[in-house]
Amino acid sequence: MELWFTENHSEGARFSIKIKEHIHSEKSKFQQIDFFDSYEFGRFFTLDGYVMVTEKDEFIYHDMIAHAPMATNPNIKNVLIIGGGDGGSVRELTRYSSIEKIDMVEIDERVVRCCQKYLPITASKLEDRRVNLYFEDGVKFVENKENIYDLIIVDSTDPIGPGEGLFTTEFYKNCYKALTNNGILINQNESPYYPFNAREMKRSHKKIKSIFPLSKIYQFHMPTYGSGHWLFGFASKGIDPIKDFKPKEWLKLGLKTKYYNIDIHKGAFALPTYVQEMLKNL
Ligand code: SAM
Incomplete structure (x- = not known):
């Protein structure tokens, strides 16, 4: 089964990244933290579902x-x-x-x-x-x-x-x-x-x-x-x-x-x- 991470960029537009692996997930005192490995952008992490940093860009x-x-x-x-x-x-x-x-x-x-x-x-x-x-x-x-x-x-x-x-x-x-x-x-x-x-x-x-x-x-x-x-x-x-x-x-x-x-x-x-x-x- 294909795994995709999706972020809403606006009410009417979404952006998706195809995932190799969901490496880490935790809820800190401040926010939801997730790390993924992907085909296109390498590893990347999100806070509360928003992309922060990808290895590629x-x-x-x-x-x-x-x-x-x-x-x-x-x-x-x-x-x-x-x-x-x-x-x-x-x-x-x-x-x-x-x-x-x-x-x-x-x-x-x-x-x-x-x-x-x-x-x-x-x-x-x-x-x-x-x-x-x-x-x-x-x-x-x-x-x-x-x-x-x-x-x-x-x-x-x-x-x-x-x-x-x-x-x-x-x-x-x-x-x-x-x-x-x-x-x-x-x-x-x-x-x-x-x-x-x-x-x-x-x-x-x-x-x-x-x-x-x-x-x-x-x-x-x-x-x-x-x-x-x-x-x-x-x-x-x-x-x-x-x-x-x-x-x-x-x-x-x-x-x-x-x-x-x-x-x-x-x-x-x-x-x-x-x-x-x-x-x-x-
Ligand atoms: N490049 C990223 C982007 O624009 O998507 C942002 C980089 S960095 C991950 C943003 C950091 O700001 C987060 O790690 C978050 O915990 C931190 N942050 C948010 N509010 C803060 C505050 N009031 N004081 C200090 N750091 C804060």
Whole structure:
């Protein structure tokens, strides 16, 4: 009998992956965690039935979340990741010897432990000496922190369940305070395509825009996420991902990347007309 994993991408569209094996299933204190092996995407895991990371396409998401801010401000030394329990964001950031410290705050320790077991390549750098793991709510962690981080990455689930607080104005205000003057906030900003994601995309961008002097959106192509068209937010107290982009300095580092490159960096901030219109009068 054929086994398929199916995720609803909208009320009227579903996405299915043919499964070799359902490797692991558990209910943690926070969410339902499942790991699968598949024919097309290799191993992958889901939280509450939504695909988080697959072996085949995770490089796209993690290249874009890490290298876009690093190529804008090569002096980033102190980083905070909120969520990101699979370790992919940490793995990409640890490739920069200039980074001195990475605090990762993941609410659910079980996500980290399962990824270390079933997705060891993604989780491979969680034991880097510069990485400090905190198993806490990221919303609480950023309260009362001032002028500490050069980069905050919100590598979160969708705004339902434990991730909800990571999409609030209060949280973004605390991120603003926790950032240094040249600090950058990168956040998982949903997708413009299907109605649920599009609504959340507009909501979070509106909130961030009301707090940060500079707030932009950039896009990438993610085959296993709803519609395949996904977005990150880039916000700062002034540093601009295009005007302050340092392609020569980034190229000098000689990092090999499978998705990110200096042309993708520039192109990713050019948005389709329908997305520009959705973001225009927020
Ligand atoms: N790449 C993924 C995606 O967009 O589908 C997200 C990566 S990662 C697995 C998301 C993580 O955020 C999950 O492990 C979840 O436990 C964590 N998370 C959700 N809410 C959180 C919170 N309030 N504080 C810290 N971590 C949180």
